[in-house]
Amino acid sequence: METIISKITDHFTSIRNVLTVLAFLGIASAVGTLIPQNEDAVFYTQRYGPNFGQLIINTGVANLFRSWWFTIAELWLVVSLLICTYYRGEFAIRLSRRDARKGLGAWGLTVLHVGLVFILVTLMFTPRAVHEKRVNAVPGEVAGLTAKGFPFDLRIKSFKVEYYPDGSPKQYITRCAVLENGKPVREADISVNHPLKHRGVKVYQMNYGTVLGGRLTVGGAIVPFQTIPDERPYPISSQYALLTRFYPDFVYDMNGHPATRSQEPKNPHVLWVLYRNGPVKMGILPIGKAGEIPDGEIVFNSFTQYTGLQVKRNPALPYTFAGFILATAGVFLYLIFNPRRTRIPAGNTTTAATN
């Protein structure tokens, strides 16, 4: 029994093995940045050819950072870190008895390694523990988060984009009320770098956009619709789809292409393409003015900015942050009480002490 344990211990503490795993993780990570990750299967077969593309998918390279072999390498490192930390701790205790100052430096390295265990473990498990949802909502609307498994709802009071004097965007701010059982319990501003924190849930400002409201009249029948400007056509009824682009401050540029001078709604126009099994008609319309389509007309009569929020509960986060704090403390202890460095009184040379 003892020999098995010591064999396992030797395996995980062998510096040769540690270096092999580090090299493997480094090279694999590099591959993961060279080959695009998490794309559709078609992407890989088109880009890399049917055989090699399929190989990329089958070996997990297409989702490399969550593949079984990458995870095993990470787990190996966790076990190794745990065992080595135990020995490092013992060494730090012995060294502290001999030389308190150097002992602190050795403790620094030990604490850094403990921090790394926390970070690595939560890195692997966070994607499995996280509960997150994206919500888009316009001011006045209640974003129903309770229906999505979160402990509160949000009433969106306003959304605004702040600009610098040169016209570039400065900050995106959603003002909202937190509702518990339908009753407001607090108000909050959510902006980039300033998420709302409430009951273990964080709400982040992610993006924003415009919701266009309008009406389609075909053969006497009226179809009201709401649509979001996007790269792809957006279905508005069982038969029709609309592709739209919104220009808050519309102008034709030097080449005669539609453009916007600013983000302020001084001259709002919509470029639209109506689809019914294929493109039917396209045009550019100011808000509120009707345009002709075969057997009827189309009008856009409203535009509202919506705010895009990311709602997230990450129960692993405190452990990750504990890891960050330990690793940072370890780094500083090491830098201040470096156990290897001893000053030779005669000069400035440094020398290595044995470990």
Added chain:
Amino acid sequence: MQPVESNFFTIALIAYVLAMAAFFAYGWTRSDRTAKLGLALTAAGLLSHLVSLTARSIAAGRWPFANMYEFLSLMIFGIAFATLFAGTRMRMPGAGIFATPLIVVLMAYAFKIQKAAEPLVAALQSYWLQFHVATAILAYGAFGLSFAMAVMYLIKDRPGASNSGVKSLFPEPGRLDRLIYGTIAFGFAFQTLVLITGAVWAEEAWGTWWSWDPKETWALITWIVYAFYLHGWTRGSWRGRRGAWLAILGFATVMFTFFGVTYLMEGLHSY
């Protein structure tokens, strides 16, 4: 761009070029006075570089931490400072022979991409930006110096050659090896903090502390290369020439993280 900022930046570039010339001359003449001249010119470059960075900060009303040009300028500052430190405190002016060409090349490139300060986009408006960039300057400065010392080591330790000429200016291989180790350990400590401050900030801004974005993945790869070096060195198997080559590979990953990822890959980082 403001004249104070751009003029002092140009003066800094000229000073670094002259420092490089002085250090090359030092390699030739091996006189202490030439080495001192090289160090004095490096110090003058650092000073006018500092004036330029300060003028930019005052004009923009913020720290110069926001784009490729600004960070490159700071990284050069870090490497130049490390060179001065090596020449004075570590009594190794020979490092300047290899560090100053690196400084001049990076500085010339920074000169080319110079541009006026722009206001900060929302994601960059965070206190963490300051810690993130400040720790990166220290880490990259140390890694730049370790690169110069690794080249010195490979020249000094070349088998079969006599210890004459420029080689006589470099410390003994054993001492050089330990200095490379110490410098990398220092840089590695701060690289760890670069990753942590970046992760905390990403959590505040994007809701995810780690997303395998190419820039952060390459910063991690850099960290792994140096972790490999430190562990290999401690156990004795990656010292000497092997260790020096590894230190050079480490700095190559630093450069790739900075230039390669920025220009070849798409990601969340603006530079």
